[in-house]
Amino acid sequence: MNELEFGDVTITRVEELHGPSLPAEQFLPDLPASAWQENRSMLVPDHLGDQDDVVQAAMQTWLLRSEGRTVLIDTGVGNDKSRPAVAAWDHLKSNYLENLASAGVLPEDVDLVINTHLHVDHVGWNTRLVDGAWVPTFPNATYLMPKADFEFFWDPANNSGIAGGVNENVFADSIAPVHAAGQVQLWEGSHTIDGNLRLEDAAGHTPGTSVVLLESEGDRALFAGDVLHTPLQVLHPDHNSCFCEDPVRARATRRRLLGWAADTNALVLPAHFSGHGALEVASRGNEFEIKNWAPFARY
Numbered sequence: 677m678n679e680l681e682f683g684d685v686t687i688t689r690v691e692e693l694h695g696p697s698l699p700a701e702q703f704l705p706d707l708p709a710s711a712w713q714e715n716r717s718m719l720v721p722d723h724l725g726d727q728d729d730v731v732q733a734a735m736q737t738w739l740l741r742s743e744g745r746t747v748l749i750d751t752g753v754g755n756d757k758s759r760p761a762v763a764a765w766d767h768l769k770s771n772y773l774e775n776l777a778s779a780g781v782l783p784e785d786v787d788l789v790i791n792t793h794l795h796v797d798h799v800g801w802n803t804r805l806v807d808g809a810w811v812p813t814f815p816n817a818t819y820l821m822p823k824a825d826f827e828f829f830w831d832p833a834n835n836s837g838i839a840g841g842v843n844e845n846v847f848a849d850s851i852a853p854v855h856a857a858g859q860v861q862l863w864e865g866s867h868t869i870d871g872n873l874r875l876e877d878a879a880g881h882t883p884g885t886s887v888v889l890l891e892s893e894g895d896r897a898l899f900a901g902d903v904l905h906t907p908l909q910v911l912h913p914d915h916n917s918c919f920c921e922d923p924v925r926a927r928a929t930r931r932r933l934l935g936w937a938a939d940t941n942a943l944v945l946p947a948h949f950s951g952h953g954a955l956e957v958a959s960r961g962n963e964f965e966i967k968n969w970a971p972f973a974r975y
Contacts, residue, residue, distance in 0.1 A: 678779075678973045682943070683892025685872050686741040688779050689972040692752035692772040692801075694734035694950040695764075696725060698918070703731045703905065707915040711908055718966075722951020723906055731906060734950040735797050736974070737772075738899055739779055740890075743870045745787040748814070749888055749899050750947055754800025757849055761841040765796070772801055773813075779975040786814040790875065792901035792947065793885040794825040795919070796842050799850040810853040819854050820875065822884030823862040826851070842919075878903055878933060880926030881919065887933060889942075896942035897954075903930050904946040910934065910957055910964050934964045943970055 679688040697703065700712050712719065712729065720726045738749040752772055759765040773783065791799050802819060803810040812819075828834050829851070835843040854860050864884075867875040872892040878885045881902045888899035903926075904910065905917045913930045920926040937944050938959040945954040953972040957964050 678975065680943075680970070680972070682890055682895040682897050683872065684742065685890055685892050685895075687890075687897070687945070688739040688741075689953050689974055690737045690739050690772070690775050690779050690781075691974040692735040692737070692770050692775070693768075694736075695732065696728070696730040697733040698731055700724060700729045700731055703917055704908070704915050705918055707908065707912060711912055715908060715911065718907060723949070732950045733905070733948040734953075734974075736947070736953075737776070737801075738945055739776070739781060740873070742872045742892075745870070746781055746785050747788045747790065747869070747873070748786055748817075749790045750792055750798040750901070751789060751801035751813070753797050754803070754850060756805040757800060758845050759796065759842070761844055762796070765800075768800075773804075775975045783814050784816055786817045788869070789814055789817045789819045790869075790888060791819065791821050791825075792887065792899070793822060793882045794829050794843075794846070794851060795882065795902070796846045796850075798901070798947065799846060802850045803853050810849045812854050812857050812859055817859065819860045820867065820869075821851070821860055821862055822875075822877075822886050823864040824879065825882050825884030826855075826860075826862055828883045878929045880922045880924075880929040881917075882921050885929075896937075896940045898933060898937050898942045898944045900933065900944055900946045902947055903933055904944070905948055907949070907955070907966060910955070910966055913964060935959065938964060 735752040740747040753765045804813045829847050878887045890897040914927050916923045916926045938957050952969040954970040956968040958967040
């Protein structure tokens with residue numbers, strides 16, 4: 677399915693790219709190798725390489741239409757940007773804007789951009805290169821950014837921490853130009869977007885990591901950002917990715933949000949799940965299990 681209706685909200689998946697990221701043992705360094713092997717049938721090929729045990733990931737945007745507005749959740753890696761820490765993203769040339777147009781949206785149509793956090797692969801298409809300058813890709817949009825992340829990544833010293841330097845150049849080319857254009861709205865704690873959508877703090881992965889909660893006509897969804905990077909984190913919620921700034925808080929956040937999703941029968945839509953893009957979870961004592969997958973087609 678290309679889109680899904682949740683109450684009064686329509687959800688569409690727009691992909692920038694997908695493919696190999698990091699070896700499993702590097703991505704979740706404290707997760708036993710046995711966990712990957714025991715769940716290979718679920719993980720291969722969409723979430724784990726069959727031959728190389730490299731985690732497969734998607735860079736994508738969740739496109740929402742709510743109360744007459746067009747909303748983008750996260751904006752991927754972006755084109756033309758200097759990303760020395762990740763060769764595959766360095767001066768990338770993707771068809772993201774064409775994919776967005778296939779979903780019926782042009783840059784000027786976007787009313788709201790939500791960056792769940794300010795890592796490199798969630799803010800890239802905030803801007804694009806025009807005549808040698810970085811300008812907002814979505815000229816009519818308000819960009820919602822978590823204040824804690826904005827202040828954290830303002831400091832260049834924080835762009836080469838646990839994340840291994842992947843955020844080098846990101847503030848300058850993907851955040852500061854939008855702020856200079858007067859299009860950034862910073863928020864903290866929680867933020868009501870409209871009658872269907874709200875932002876909630878989900879700190880741990882970064883100081884300002886957030887999630888989007890959808891509640892409309894009895895339907896619920898959780899746009900989980902980087903709270904989850906692999907389905908194994910549903911089964912093993914106490915294990916973090918190597919990119920989490922505050923591991924203790926990240927674990928607590930993951931358990932809290934999975935519990936909410938299980939209790940409310942909410943669809944969970946992580947930022948980077950390739951293949952099946954969304955899932956439902958159930959509680960199993962103090963643990964969780966995957967109850968159902970909701971496969972989205974990709975634009």
